[in-house]
Amino acid sequence: MLKLDFHPAGRHFLQIPGPSPVPDRILRAMSYPTIDHRGPEFGALGLKVLDGIKKIFKTSQPVVIYPASGTGAWEAALCNTLSPGDTVLMYETGHFATLWKKMAESLGLKPEFLGLPGIEGWRRGVQADMIEKRLRDDAQGVIKAVCVVHNETSTGVTSDIAAVRRAIDSAKHPALLMVDTISGLASADYRHDEWGVDVTVSGSQKGLMLPPGISFNAVSEKAREASKHARLPRAFWDWTEIVEMNKQGYWPYTPNTNLLYGLSEALDMILGEGLDNVFARHQRLAAACRAAVTAWGLEIQCADPAVYSPVLTGVMTPEGVDADAVRKLIYEHFDMSLGTGLGKAKGRMFRIGHLGDCNDLTLMAALTGCEMGLRLAGIELKGSGVAAAMDYLTSNVAKPALKAAA
Numbered sequence: 589m590l591k592l593d594f595h596p597a598g599r600h601f602l603q604i605p606g607p608s609p610v611p612d613r614i615l616r617a618m619s620y621p622t623i624d625h626r627g628p629e630f631g632a633l634g635l636k637v638l639d640g641i642k643k644i645f646k647t648s649q650p651v652v653i654y655p656a657s658g659t660g661a662w663e664a665a666l667c668n669t670l671s672p673g674d675t676v677l678m679y680e681t682g683h684f685a686t687l688w689k690k691m692a693e694s695l696g697l698k699p700e701f702l703g704l705p706g707i708e709g710w711r712r713g714v715q716a717d718m719i720e721k722r723l724r725d726d727a728q729g730v731i732k733a734v735c736v737v738h739n740e741t742s743t744g745v746t747s748d749i750a751a752v753r754r755a756i757d758s759a760k761h762p763a764l765l766m767v768d769t770i771s772g773l774a775s776a777d778y779r780h781d782e783w784g785v786d787v788t789v790s791g792s793q794k795g796l797m798l799p800p801g802i803s804f805n806a807v808s809e810k811a812r813e814a815s816k817h818a819r820l821p822r823a824f825w826d827w828t829e830i831v832e833m834n835k836q837g838y839w840p841y842t843p844n845t846n847l848l849y850g851l852s853e854a855l856d857m858i859l860g861e862g863l864d865n866v867f868a869r870h871q872r873l874a875a876a877c878r879a880a881v882t883a884w885g886l887e888i889q890c891a892d893p894a895v896y897s898p899v900l901t902g903v904m905t906p907e908g909v910d911a912d913a914v915r916k917l918i919y920e921h922f923d924m925s926l927g928t929g930l931g932k933a934k935g936r937m938f939r940i941g942h943l944g945d946c947n948d949l950t951l952m953a954a955l956t957g958c959e960m961g962l963r964l965a966g967i968e969l970k971g972s973g974v975a976a977a978m979d980y981l982t983s984n985v986a987k988p989a990l991k992a993a994a
Contacts, residue, residue, distance in 0.1 A: 714736050
C-alpha cells in the first residue's frame with residue numbers, strides 16, 4: 589500500500605488558542621531520562637515546580653497538580669467541594685462555560701445558568717451585577733458556588749474576576765468562587781489570592797507552553813474546609829492526600845515525570861522573563877492583531893473593548909461567508925491552523941491565537957497568512973491588516989529581549 593507522508597517545506601504555524609507551540613527548550617527538557625518518582629531527585633523536582641507554580645497563580649495556597657487535561661481539573665474543583673443536589677450558579681460566556689455546566693449536571697449538581705441572551709452573551713464578559721442580584725435573592729444560601737470562566741477561549745473575552753468577587757461580597761453570600769483560567773494562566777494577569785478565588789482551574793497547554801496533560805487546582809483555605817464536608821464521590825481527584833504528600837515533593841500516584849521536567853523549564857522561562865513582562869507582551873501582540881482585524885473591515889467577536897482577550901482574537905466573517913471554509917483554505921495553502929468557531933459561533937468566526945511562545949514575527953506571519961487567505965476566499969477587505977499591525981508594532985516597540993553574550 590502506498591503511504592503518503594507529506595511534509596511541506598518550513599514549519600507548520602499553530603495559531604490556535606491552545607494547545608500552543610512548545611518551545612525547543614521545553615521539548616529538550618521533556619526528553620531527559622525518566623527517574624524514580626519515589627527517589628530524592630524527583631522530590632527536589634516536585635518541590636521546585638510546586639513552589640514555582642504558586643508564583644504563576646499569585647498564591648501562597650496549595651496548587652494541586654494532576655496528570656490530566658483541564659476537564660479533569662474542572663471535575664476536581666466540583667467534586668472536592670460540593671455534594672449531590674447542590675445548586676451552583678454558573679455564568680454563560682461561551683462554549684467552555686457551557687461544557688463546565690454540562691459536567692456539573694452529569695455529576696448530580698443543579699447548575700443555574702446566568703447570561704445575556706443569544707450570541708450577544710458570547711460577545712461580552714461576566715456581568716457581575718447579575719450575579720450579585722441573584723445572590724441577594726438567595727437569602728437561604730441555597731447556592732453553594734459561583735463558577736465563571738476568566739478567559740473564554742471560544743470567544744476572546746476576558747472577564748473581570750475581581751468584580752465577581754466584589755459582587756459576592758456585596759451580597760454577603762457564603763458561596764465559593766470557582767474560576768476557570770485554563771487559557772488565561774501565564775498569558776493574562778491573574779491573582780488567585782488577591783481576587784479571593786476559592787478554586788482556580790487551569791491547564792498546561794496554553795500560556796505555560798506545554799503539551800496537554802497537566803492540570804491544576806489552586807485551592808483556598810475556605811475550599812479545603814468545604815472539602816471536609818463534600819459528599820460527591822472522589823478518589824483520584826481528592827486533594828487531601830495529594831496536598832499532604834506534596835509537602836515532600838511527591839504524589840500518591842505515579843506522576844507524569846517528563847511533563848514535570850517540561851513544567852520546570854516553562855516556569856524558568858516565564859519567571860525569567862518576568863510575569864509583568866509576559867502580560868505586557870501578550871497585551872501588545874493582541875492589540876496589533878486587533879488593529880489588523882479592524883483594518884480588514886471585519887468585526888471582532890468580543891464586542892466590549894474593556895474585556896478584549898490578550899490570548900486570542902475572534903474574527904467574525906461577513907454574513908454568508910463560512911468561517912470554517914476560510915480556515916480550511918488557509919490551512920491547505922499556507923500550512924497554518926486557526927481556531928474554529930464553537931457552539932453558537934460555529935461557522936461565524938475563526939480564532940487567531942497569540943499566546944505563549946509568540947513574538948512580533950510569529951504574529952506577523954499569522955496575520956499575513958490570514959490576509960492572503962481572506963483574499964483568496966474572495967472577501968473584499970477594507971485595507972491591509974498586515975500593514976496596520978506592522979504600524980502598531982513599530983509605533984509601540986517592545987523592550988529588547990536580553991540575550992546571553994556570544
